[in-house]
Amino acid sequence: MHELQQPQVAPVAPPVPRGRAIVVTSGKGGVGKTTTTANVGAALARTGARVVLVDADVGLRNLDIVMGLEARVRSHILDVLEERATIEDALVADKRVPTLRLLAAAQTREKDDVDTEGMRKLIESLRERFDYVLIDCPAGIEKGFQNAIVGADEAIIVCTPEVSAVRDADRVVGLLGNRTSVKLIVNRLRPALVRKGKMLSVEDVNAILRLPLLGVITDEPGVIISTNNGEPIALDDTSPTGAAYRAIAGRIAGTDASAPEIPQEPSLLKKFGSLFGGRNA
Amino acid sequence: MSARRIVLTSGKGGVGKTTTTANLGAALAKRGKRVVLVDADIGLRNLDLVLGVEKRIVFDLVEVVEGRCQLRQALIKDKRFESLSILPASQTRDKTAVSELQFAQVIDGLTELCDYVLIDCPAGIEHGFRNAIAGAAEAIVVTTPEVSAIRDADRVIGKLHERGLPIRLVINRIRPEMVRSGDMMSVDDVCDILSAELLGIVPDDEEIIDTTNRGEPVVLTPDSRLGAIYEKIARRLDGEIVPFTSLNAPGFFGRLFGQKKAG
Numbered sequence: 001m002h003e004l005q006q007p008q009v010a011p012v013a014p015p016v017p018r019g020r021a022i023v024v025t026s027g028k029g030g031v032g033k034t035t036t037t038a039n040v041g042a043a044l045a046r047t048g049a050r051v052v053l054v055d056a057d058v059g060l061r062n063l064d065i066v067m068g069l070e071a072r073v074r075s076h077i078l079d080v081l082e083e084r085a086t087i088e089d090a091l092v093a094d095k096r097v098p099t100l101r102l103l104a105a106a107q108t109r110e111k112d113d114v115d116t117e118g119m120r121k122l123i124e125s126l127r128e129r130f131d132y133v134l135i136d137c138p139a140g141i142e143k144g145f146q147n148a149i150v151g152a153d154e155a156i157i158v159c160t161p162e163v164s165a166v167r168d169a170d171r172v173v174g175l176l177g178n179r180t181s182v183k184l185i186v187n188r189l190r191p192a193l194v195r196k197g198k199m200l201s202v203e204d205v206n207a208i209l210r211l212p213l214l215g216v217i218t219d220e221p222g223v224i225i226s227t228n229n230g231e232p233i234a235l236d237d238t239s240p241t242g243a244a245y246r247a248i249a250g251r252i253a254g255t256d257a258s259a260p261e262i263p264q265e266p267s268l269l270k271k272f273g274s275l276f277g278g279r280n281a
Numbered sequence: 282m283s284a285r286r287i288v289l290t291s292g293k294g295g296v297g298k299t300t301t302t303a304n305l306g307a308a309l310a311k312r313g314k315r316v317v318l319v320d321a322d323i324g325l326r327n328l329d330l331v332l333g334v335e336k337r338i339v340f341d342l343v344e345v346v347e348g349r350c351q352l353r354q355a356l357i358k359d360k361r362f363e364s365l366s367i368l369p370a371s372q373t374r375d376k377t378a379v380s381e382l383q384f385a386q387v388i389d390g391l392t393e394l395c396d397y398v399l400i401d402c403p404a405g406i407e408h409g410f411r412n413a414i415a416g417a418a419e420a421i422v423v424t425t426p427e428v429s430a431i432r433d434a435d436r437v438i439g440k441l442h443e444r445g446l447p448i449r450l451v452i453n454r455i456r457p458e459m460v461r462s463g464d465m466m467s468v469d470d471v472c473d474i475l476s477a478e479l480l481g482i483v484p485d486d487e488e489i490i491d492t493t494n495r496g497e498p499v500v501l502t503p504d505s506r507l508g509a510i511y512e513k514i515a516r517r518l519d520g521e522i523v524p525f526t527s528l529n530a531p532g533f534f535g536r537l538f539g540q541k542k543a544g
Contacts, residue, residue: 027325029294029404034429059406060292060436062429107436111407139294139404141324142376163494164299164327171325171372190487198491221456225464228428 019050021123021133022252023152025176027168029139031160032187032217035227037136038066039234039242040156043249045100046235049131052091052101054123056148057138058114061105067094068230069102078106081118087125096235101130111144123151132252141175154181157211160188161200166208173209184211185248188219191265202262215248215260217241284317284392287399287518288417290441292433294404296425297453297483300493302401303331304508305421307498308515310365315395317356318367319388321413322403323378326370332359333496334367343371346383352390361501366395376408381415388416406440420446421480421518425454426466431474438475449480451514456485481514482525483507 024037037053045051055063058078064070072092075085080103087103094100103126106113126133137148149155155176159169173182186202193199202216217223222241226233234245250256289302299322306318320328323343329335340355345368352368359365368391371378391398402413414420420441424434441448452471459465468482486507492499500508517523 028327029296030430031295060433062293062432065428065432111405140376140407140409142405142407142409144405144407160295162490163330167327167330168325190490193487193490198487198494200494221459221464224427224459228464228466 017128019127019130019132020154021127021135021152022154022156023056023135023137023149023180024156024158025137025145025148025172026139026158026165027141027172028160028165031158031165033139033158034062034066034136035223036156036158036185036187036217037063037134038227039232039245040249040252041132041134042094042097042100042232043234043246044132044134044253045094045097046246047249047253047255048099049253050099050129051132051134052103052126052130054103054126054133054135055105056119056135056144058105058109058111058144058147059107060138061107063136064092064102064104065230066227067102067232069094069104070230073102073104076104076106077122078109078113081115081122087122087129111138111142111147114143114147116143116147116150119147120150127151141172145172145175149176149180153179155183156214157182157184157209158187159184159205159209161186161190161194161202161205163200166200166205169209173211182211183214184209185214186216189216189263190219191263195265213260214251215244216262217244218263284315284395284398285419286388286392286417287397287419287421288321288402288413288446289399289421289423290402290410290413290437291404291423291430292406292437293424293430296423296430297451298404298423299327299331299401300489301421301423301451301453301483302328302399304498304500304511305515305518306365306397306399307359307362307500308508308511309397309519310359310362311500311512312515312519313364314397314519315364316362316366316397316399317391317395318365319391319398319400319416320368320370321384321400321409323370323374323376323409324372325403326372328367328401329357329369330496331493332367332498334359334369335496338369341369341371342387343374343378345387346379352387353394356394361498364395376403376412379412381412384412385416406437410437410440414441414444414446417446420448421451422448422475422477423451423453424471424475426452426460426468426471428466431466431471434475438477448477449518450475450477451481451483452479453483454485455482479525480517481510483510483514
């Protein structure tokens with residue numbers, strides 16, 4: 001019996017699936033980059049995607065605190081870059097979501113210690129292991145910013161409805177250039193102030209930035225509390241803010257095609273409804 | 282007499298360095314002090330916006346350093362306070378355009394012209410931070426009662442100690458109702474962790490969002506609660522002994538804060 005010989009074909013290596021590398025940046029500090037990274041990452045991972053959060057703020061790390069994982073960090077990004085630890089050693093598993101990992105920044109080193117080319121390679125190897133690599137960028141546009149964006153081909157700009165934040169965000173969009181796909185999250189909106197004309201609206205912000213909108217997060221104490229407690233609010237099924245983060249994750253993943261909802265102040269009727277114990281609120 | 286040179290810094294961004302610089306500067310100027318505010322955030326300047334002088338910028342700090350204009354030419358006089366000026370940062374350059382030595386020389390030049398030089402430091406602890414502290418003889422660390430802000434402030438205080446700079450603390454955006462419900466650290470908690478001398482406490486008040494967006498220091502608003510707080514901080518900075526209002530004493534601040542101190 002003759003075995004039918006297949007014609008010899010040069011073996012084609014199957015394409016290595018690469019995850020998406022997304023940098024979360026803003027220019028201005030304190031607008032919510034770290035909180036956004038933690039919550040979007042947690043929301044993506046909850047759907048089963050493999051997600052790694054990378055803290056690029058060497059010297060001023062905070063993502064570990066916001067994730068409540070600070071006590072579990074053994075090695076950090078510079079240990080990996082300087083080959084004192086493997087990537088696997090340095091990844092911290094999340095306590096809640098099985099597919100979520102954190103790569104912490106070094107706290108006692110400087111951003112100038114990070115080799116930009118090494119950082120690019122590190123993000124590349126993480127993309128081979130994860131579906132999403134979310135990079136939490138430091139404030140500013142110095143070396144730390146350069147290191148954070150070098151491996152990413154997508155960016156999320158976090159901006160608050162403040163003139164200074166919009167100006168800084170606009171500068172960062174310019175620095176990211178054309179090779180990066182850039183989308184916007186407007187953070188800490190206070191609808192009541194917008195209505196009174198005392199805060200920029202989402203439309204005002206985006207009239208300047210002109211970016212595709214991923215979502216809007218309102219200013220509410222629950223975010224501060226969850227951040228201080230190291231519990232991402234995106235994992236809280238009862239929180240409207242958590243739902244807003246999960247919707248953003250859906251838009252990033254392409255599973256949610258709905259347009260972002262722009263929070264409005266509850267109408268007077270609804271307010272009075274809730275005041276009188278109504279079911280409208 | 283040579284001016285006091287004070288850097289306002291924080292580590293973490295967005296805690297209110299620029300707003301504090303603008304309002305303390307305006308409050309000092311209101312007291313008749315000659316004040317120059319220096320924006321050290323080259324590439325991401327904002328102090329000009331907060332003071333509403335962005336359209337009047339002709340020269341900036343980098344041009345002074347590069348000898349393209351005189352120091353006095355780059356200063357923008359505030360229209361509301363005769364004795365208040367601002368030295369803007371460049372928006373299109375980056376922080377490495379100025380060395381620590383050059384920055385310190387600019388600050389030295391300013392000390393002949395005024396009583397107070399307040400330096401608005403960029404976020405982070407990179408080159409821009411090192412520039413901003415190179416010119417200073419004192420530091421005000423601005424922080425908010427959040428774990429991440431305090432961790433960053435602690436790191437910055439360590440760096441300021443290395444330079445031997447005396448440090449005082451402004452705790453910004455306290456939400457009394459959250460402190461009371463145990464959801465926010467109190468002023469005492471923050472002072473304990475950072476073990477630095479307290480200069481002022483500023484509550485989270487939406488008034489500041491509006492005035493900042495409009496480029497109007499809140500000390501200009503008549504009867505403003507926040508304005509009064511910044512004026513108290515300025516008096517303290519100026520050497521007056523201004524007690525922190527006790528919570529236990531009945532009165533406006535006591536009711537407002539529901540904790541030990543205010544102002």
